Amino acid sequence: MIAHFEDVIIQTVCRILLPFIQLYGLYVIAHGHHSPGGGFQGGVILGASFILFCVAYDIKEAKRRMSEKLDTMFCSLGLIIYSGIGIICLVLGGNYLNYSRLHHILPVNPIDARSMGILGIEIGVGITVMAVMISLFLNLVSSGEHEEGLQ
Amino acid sequence: MIWQLDLILLVFVIVCAVASITVKDLLSSAIIFGAYSFFMCLLWAEMGSVDVAFTEASVGAGISTVFFIAAVFQTTRRTKD
Structure with a gap:
């Protein structure tokens, strides 16, 4: 494996760049339902920011x-949010993931409830x-040992 | 759609695809595969499918190149065949 070395330029640039990458990932997630992007792409960008930290x-x-x-x-929390919203719609009398039913518990009309859902x-x-991208990278780069990797 | 730009990008995509499977060094192959993903992303953005281009740029050119390089460092640099 590659020997570990401390490089002040790489570490400083990584430290300055990381908040902007993560802010961009959050922007892509938050604007996913009315512009290109979405949960998958934003999650990949957030995971890539952490992978950059692991490499630097x-x-x-x-x-x-x-x-x-x-x-x-985190891996389970996202799945619980996804299936929880679907099951709440089911309990409120609609189909699975029928977001317009959410207007019974949210203070908005059914059209806005779809956007919130x-x-x-x-x-x-x-x-x-x-979470899955970070876990995949850590297991792949250190063959499951989590001791040393690409540095 | 501009067909001249389309043709240039398609030629680059085919050149990168052929180079990525014929080169003997696996690390070079991973990097050329990243370039292939980038040209594919440009081609999709040019054809008006911005969402697919976004996915290709973040997953194909970003994450999968890192995963390929991580996998190459666990095995050998040279192919046996």
């Missing part, structure tokens, strides 16, 4: 920021895709 620093430092337990919890779905998909 090392895996131990990255796992101190986001442990494997937290990663797995798909926003919740995008947020759930984004969280799950981000």
Whole structure:
């Protein structure tokens, strides 16, 4: 494997660039339902920002920021948001993921309730895709050991 | 659609695809595959399908290149065949 080395230029540029990449990922998720983009693309961008951190620093430092337990919890949280919104629609008397039924519990009319519902779905998909991309990278680059990787 | 631009991008896509499966060095193959994804993204954006182009740029050119490089570092650089 490649030996670990500290490069102040790479680490400083990564530290300055990371908040903007993550802000862009959140923008893509939040505007996914009325412009190009969406939960999947925004989640991939958020995951790529964390992968950049893993490459610029090392895996131990990255796992101190986001442990494997937290990663797995994010992975399940997105799925719970997705299926929870679907089941709430089912309980309110519509079909699975029929967002217009959400106007019974949200203070908006049925047309706006559709927009709010798909926003919740995008947020759930984004969280799950981000967590799965981070988990895939960490397991692939260190062959499951989580000790050292591309640095 | 501008057919001249379409033709140029298609030629680049085919050149990158053929180069990516014929080159012997696997790391070069992964990088050329990233270039292939980027030209495919430009082709889709030019044909008016911006959402697919966005997915191709973030997944094809971004994440999958990193995954391929990570997989190459777990195996050998050279192909055996």
